[in-house]
Amino acid sequence: MTIKEKLKKILVEELNLEDISPEEIDDDAPLFGEGLGLDSLDAVELVVLVQKHFGVEIKDMEEGRPALQSVSSLAAFIENRLAA
Amino acid sequence: MPATDVHKTRNWSSRSLGSQLQHQIFYLLIRLGGRRAAYALLYFVVLYYVLLRPAVRGKTFPYLRRRFPREGGPPRLRNSYRMSLELGKVLVDRAVVGILGPSAMRVEMDGGAKLLELVGEGRGLILLTAHVGCWQVAMSALGFLQVPVNLLMQRETGDIDRHYFEHAGIECPYKIIDPRGFLGGALEMVEVLKRGEILSVMGDRMLGNDQNGVRVDFLGAPVRFPFSAYKLASATGAPVAVVLSAKTGPASYELKLYDVIRVPGGLGRGEASFAPHASRFARSLERFCAEHPYQFFNFFDLWHDPDRAEDRRRTESEEL
Numbered sequence: 001m002t003i004k005e006k007l008k009k010i011l012v013e014e015l016n017l018e019d020i021s022p023e024e025i026d027d028d029a030p031l032f033g034e035g036l037g038l039d040s041l042d043a044v045e046l047v048v049l050v051q052k053h054f055g056v057e058i059k060d061m062e063e064g065r066p067a068l069q070s071v072s073s074l075a076a077f078i079e080n081r082l083a084a
Numbered sequence: 085m086p087a088t089d090v091h092k093t094r095n096w097s098s099r100s101l102g103s104q105l106q107h108q109i110f111y112l113l114i115r116l117g118g119r120r121a122a123y124a125l126l127y128f129v130v131l132y133y134v135l136l137r138p139a140v141r142g143k144t145f146p147y148l149r150r151r152f153p154r155e156g157g158p159p160r161l162r163n164s165y166r167m168s169l170e171l172g173k174v175l176v177d178r179a180v181v182g183i184l185g186p187s188a189m190r191v192e193m194d195g196g197a198k199l200l201e202l203v204g205e206g207r208g209l210i211l212l213t214a215h216v217g218c219w220q221v222a223m224s225a226l227g228f229l230q231v232p233v234n235l236l237m238q239r240e241t242g243d244i245d246r247h248y249f250e251h252a253g254i255e256c257p258y259k260i261i262d263p264r265g266f267l268g269g270a271l272e273m274v275e276v277l278k279r280g281e282i283l284s285v286m287g288d289r290m291l292g293n294d295q296n297g298v299r300v301d302f303l304g305a306p307v308r309f310p311f312s313a314y315k316l317a318s319a320t321g322a323p324v325a326v327v328l329s330a331k332t333g334p335a336s337y338e339l340k341l342y343d344v345i346r347v348p349g350g351l352g353r354g355e356a357s358f359a360p361h362a363s364r365f366a367r368s369l370e371r372f373c374a375e376h377p378y379q380f381f382n383f384f385d386l387w388h389d390p391d392r393a394e395d396r397r398r399t400e401s402e403e404l
Contacts, residue, residue: 016352032267040268041296041315042353047274048319064271 003054003075010049011071015042027072035070043068050074056081110176114183119335122176130172134165143383144168150303150387151377163378170378174218174331181221188335191225195341199325202344203229208277208322212313212345212365214288215381216372217329218337223258225339226282233258234276235284236269258284268312277320285313287326287365288382298355302366303373307386309366311358317347324361326368330376342368 001009008022017036029035032043046068047058056078058064067077106129113121133140144164148155152163180188193199202209211233213219226233235258259276261269261283276283290297290310297308317324324345332338345364351357373380 016354039296040270041312043267043270044274044316044319045353047271058271060275061266061271065266068267068271 003078004071006053007071007075007078010053011036011038011046014049015045025071027075028070031068031070031074050078054078054082111179111183114176114180118184119176119180119188122180123173126169126172126176130165130169134161134168140168146385146387147303147380147382150305151373151380153304166378167380170331171381171383174221174379174381177331177335177337178218178220181224186224189221190333190336191221192332192336192338193225193228193340194338195325195327196228198341198344199229199327202323202325203231203280203282205323206280208280208320209282210277210313210317210322210324211282211284212287212324212326213284214286214328214369214372216369217331217376217379219284219329221329221337223284225337229282231281232276232279233282233284234261234273235259236261236263236273236286238263270316273316274320277316277322283316283322285316286310287313287362288369288386296355298359298362300359300363300366302386303370305387306389307366308389309362311355311362314345314347314358314361315351317345317361318349318351318358321349326365328368328372330372330379342371 004027005022008025011017011025012020012022015038020036025036031046032038032040038046043064047064051057058067058077063077067074110122110125113125135141141161141164144167145160148160148163148167152160155163177189199209209231223233223235237260261272261276263269265272273283287309290308296311296315298311299306299308301307302309313324316322324347325341326343326345327339327341329337329339343364345361347358347361
């Protein structure tokens with residue numbers, strides 16, 4: 001399973017996204033607001049879940065802002081961290 | 085967020101009541117005659133507002149109707165005066181601490197040992213507080229915890245009340261996280277908790293574009309309280325300490341630990357999971373209101389529910 005697939009599965013199953021399956025999530029759809037419709041408190045959960053499942057910490061706003069735009073950007077951030 | 089939705093989640097404002105000049109007069113009195121001189125003027129200023137400004141007086145009524153349901157007419161007017169006076173004194177005290185220094189006000193801590201223990205767990209600490217007493221004066225008593233304090237705070241254009249550190253011309257002693265920032269400041273909040281620091285959050289008002297409210301009973305009727313603090317606690321494992329401040333004498337305050345709320349992880353997205361925790365906070369707030377009935381400073385209708393037809397009709401008629 002790729003990082004993107006795993007992320008989509010986490011989004012649906014652990015953030016309890018309703019009426020959408022992992023396969024239906026667009027790689028480049030915005031995670032927050034319009035798009036997947038996540039809110040600021042989901043961001044809290046997502047940061048914790050990324051650390052739990054990938055061992056990657058989103059330390060601050062500087063890292064978080066670009067990483068938390070879409071599944072693609074978050075997967076790229078995780079890949080970079082795992083490769084470092 | 086559409087304007088109508090903002091209106092739905094928020095019916096309060098932190099804009100100051102008096103003008104810049106009126107505030108300066110109070111600051112001058114404090115410098116010249118100390119707290120008592122400012123209080124002396126305050127009694128008359130509050131009397132003017134309560135007697136001659138019905139709109140100002142009316143802002144105290146939603147709470148007073150719940151807290152003193154049997155007291156209408158003159159007793160309610162008297163209660164309105166006492167409540168407004170207490171707020172005025174708190175604002176004066178805040179300025180006194182800034183202008184004359186922290187030694188001008190004594191702050192006692194009830195539950196300090198427990199707070200130290202909670203900070204010692206190393207998972208950060210969420211201080212859940214409310215618009216009661218004077219949190220700024222009380223915060224000055226948190227130095228003994230020896231960890232940085234971060235504050236989720238929204239300041240509006242038009243709020244000209246100075247914080248005590250602004251009077252003193254010193255650097256802000258705590259870091260302010262703006263809920264109108266990226267993702268409502270959520271990442272910054274997680275960050276400070278991960279570092280084992282203190283995050284202070286108000287549990288009684290919805291901030292910014294926050295729609296994460298949960299309905300709980302407070303003083304006999306439902307209100308919407310934010311559940312962000314409990315969600316943060318669930319995600320990070322940080323304990324939640326309900327800490328409220330009260331003015332206990334002319335120059336003294338108490339900071340009291342009312343409850344420690346442990347929120348289990350994995351509670352999901354639904355507001356219902358957080359209702360029991362918000363409800364515990366509401367019980368603490370009710371205890372506070374029983375102990376300090378005139379120090380509850382939410383001057384708006386906390387019980388107004390835009391989804392309830394009766395309240396919606398009233399809002400629409402007020403807007404016409």
